[in-house]
Amino acid sequence: MPGSKSDQCERSSGAGSPTQSCVYKLPKRNLSLSDAGTYYCAVATYVTQTERIVQPDLLVTAELGDDVTLQCFYPRDQTSYLSWYKQTVGQNPELISSSYKHSQDVLFYNGFKDSPRFTVHGGEGRNHLTISNLQPSDSAMYYCGRTQVNKLEFEKGIFLILKGSKSKNRTVVQQPVSEPVQPGDSVTLQCTIDTETCAGEHSVYWFRRGSGESSPGVIYTHGNSSDQCERSSGAGSPTQSCVYKLPKRNLSPTDSGTYYCAVATCGEILFGNGTKLELGKQHC
Incomplete structure (x- = not known):
């Protein structure tokens, strides 16, 4: 009888909990009339608990x-x-x-x-x-x-x-990728925020939602990024324009997805409209 056959299982993870698919085979050679009958497969398994805390939504x-x-x-x-x-x-x-x-x-x-x-x-x-x-x-x-x-x-x-929590005077705009990209290329994603001047520091976060994922995950944080802003004053209230960039080099198919920029400023977090990054076929 087969013993532990965990090596015949393949794990896969999707939007929910990780699952695994297992295939078991029983070879029958040099068949005779005595082998005729109905064969049943029985699998003895057990459930193990997770060994760490799990927060499914990032x-x-x-x-x-x-x-x-x-x-x-x-x-x-x-x-x-x-x-x-x-x-x-x-x-x-x-x-x-x-x-x-x-x-x-x-x-x-x-x-x-x-x-x-x-x-x-x-x-x-x-x-x-x-x-x-x-x-x-x-x-x-x-x-x-x-x-x-x-x-x-x-x-x-x-x-x-x-x-x-978005304000009329604070918006985050993400520019689309202008040219098609292939595996191995490099690209710089960018988001711009125009906001009224306010005291205090602000931080920038980048998220990515890949194909089939239920929610984006944090991939990069800028921390205090006030040095990337330029202030301008006109007839109205002083404003500042801030541009944040996320360079992506040596792209692979796993980099495909929608990238979101979020800026924490003036006591609120502003969420960008997202930039879709699709990789075409590799160069010949």
Whole structure:
């Protein structure tokens, strides 16, 4: 009888959880009449838990006033305490909540302690954070953490962007790629923001959504990029124009997708309209 045949399985990951397809074969040679009959295949398998925290969505976009749930899954047998942290662009992380995995009681901290808009739903390997009636200040990175033997671990986090927070005087424009590109080429993606002058620093993020992906993932951050802006003053209020570039060299088919530029400035995050990058056939 075949034993472990995990080497005959191929893993594939799509929009949901990773899956695998397995094919098992039973060779029958030099057949005789005694081999006639019905053959049944039985597979003994078992489910293993994830060994780390999983936040399936790297980027979540929502409108002002919406309710949103940020998902977090954790290994039940290897976790003692759970927590949520919020990191607004340019600021230190803030502790939102903490809980013991076997308890329904959740403790909230800082400004979240008296806010009914934040709730945590736990149990059975889940530690989901729900934010209701979204406000502009909710745009941030959210990290789900777990503690095991005095060790605090995090995943990559979820970037929550509020699309309804755009201002008439602040827009992000992304230019399309002017020429077709092939594998091995180089291209520079660009986005421009025209905004009223405001105090404080701002940061720039680039996201990419590949074919078949449910949501874009963060691929690059500029940090403080105020040195890439030029100020101009006219008859009206002073304005500044900022141009941010993302060079892509030695392109391969995996670079295909739609690239989004997001700029955190003046207390809000502005989301660009996206630049589609399609790779044609390789040069002969």
